[in-house]
Amino acid sequence: MTVISETSSPVYDVSRVRADFPILAERIHGKRLAFLDTAASSQRPLSVIEAVNDYERHHHANIHRGVYQLSQRATDRFEGSRERVREFLNARSEREIIFTRGTTEAINLVANTWGQSLKPGDEILITWMEHHANIVPWQMLCERTGALLKVIPMTRRGELDMDAFEQLLSPRTRLLACTAVSNALGTVLPLPTLIAAARRHGALVLVDAAQAVAHQRLDVQTLDCDFLAFSGHKLYGPTGIGVLYAREAILRTLPPWQGGGDMILTVSFTKTTYNDLPYRFEAGTPNISGAVGLAAAIDYLLTLGIEAVAHHEHQLLEHATERLQRIEGLTIIGEAAHKTGVISFTLEDIHPHDLGTILDSEGVAVRTGHHCAMPVMEFFDVPATARASFGCYSCNEDIDQLIGALGRAREVFG
């Protein structure tokens, strides 16, 4: 494992980081892999792969059940991971950390529990930049309850229209559900300002941290949010594991969502009593090895240092933006002043899907499509974009390869 202390960020050694990720040695169509789709899912370092492997080989049994040693070992690892997540987010208590399948399930959990209290005329405020996962659950909730979904518009640069935001807030606003970083544009949203304004109007705040969690420090006490959701696989951890942070005082008032084992204390055919937090919201056997992998991923990222990684990614963003802008006919979509390592773009009238196939033939993996953010595509009047995104292992060579492959695309479509 690479060890870089946070104070040594200027000498971030990306080649040592890359050596931690076995998949980067894969050849794609006989070419070097330039993996530029970390915003969709990041790759796993060896330490995460080995932590999951070790759990599966030596410690697995069902948790919270057996009196035998293996079950206790599995439980200790699962609960140890919860404590690691609590510490990572600086939550007050592990009772505020609920394991889910991912960000999507975490948001649906809030919509289906807290959301039950909504009345006709109540308002939920989201931004134009949301991923479908932070749009559709609220639309479904509004259909059930008669609440209204309001959308904060954005500017042509891909920044939030803060004046419009202030005007949309009212005593009817019950929840601000907003992303911390736009997955399609890379825009970093001004969370402290947004949260403070929502608070003044008595609204609760849910933060979709899926795109932010690996690129900025998220302290739920400093942020003062009520809910925060993220996925393990955007953080160099496994898929199928995610987290909902929820303020304990709110969680205590919420009805259960999914019913089943582990979320109960006693069950009879006339009455069931529910388990304490956070287990009340974790029905059924969870993704135990996923939680173990997630804790290992957090350890890995903290060892590199989030600030050091973010600094490295920002340098790549600036370098890649500058080089892409020099390509004739290339348009960058999303030019916010404050961005993470995400560049959405179109090249002349070459459809992004064709671009994706040609880039792939050169070993370059980028996401092409609407990025589960169709309203963003509609806003910029494009059916889709190509998107290059960076992670801790991304390097200048990846960008060189991208630029070369874009030249190839122009040759094909001449």
Place this chain on the structure above:
Amino acid sequence: MDLQELYRDVILDHNKHPRNFGHLDPCDSSADGNNPLCGDRLTVTLRMQDGELGEVCFEGKGCAISTASASLMTEAVKGKTLAEIAQLHELVHHTLTDTQAPIPKELGKLAALAGVREYPARVKCASLCWHTLAAALDHLQTEGESSPASVTTE
């Protein structure tokens, strides 16, 4: 991986200069096709003449594969009966999905699309227009239905 196999000259030409591009008004039937994965959308409009497909047009936005496939399709199906079109659709489907199958002579110019079968993620791009045409033809046969047909590859 041979890009030239996928983006053959015929494909690039039909992408740049799509044939029968536009909207028939009035028409006997129409259908919308939608491929949510890549954002391809197209509308097929058609007119029948003596039991044959008299006129067929498409319009919309899509990748080179979907545009060229739709353009080639409109040329291939004009003047054919519904049964002949269904047969051709079946042939195209088979060619796009079975990587081992020999490419049938009856495909004519449509054979240019055969390269797509090496790219499973792109098969939907090539087949969207065919599903949309089939929906429009089905719609034609369904009496008393007023809203236009629509298909999605999702």
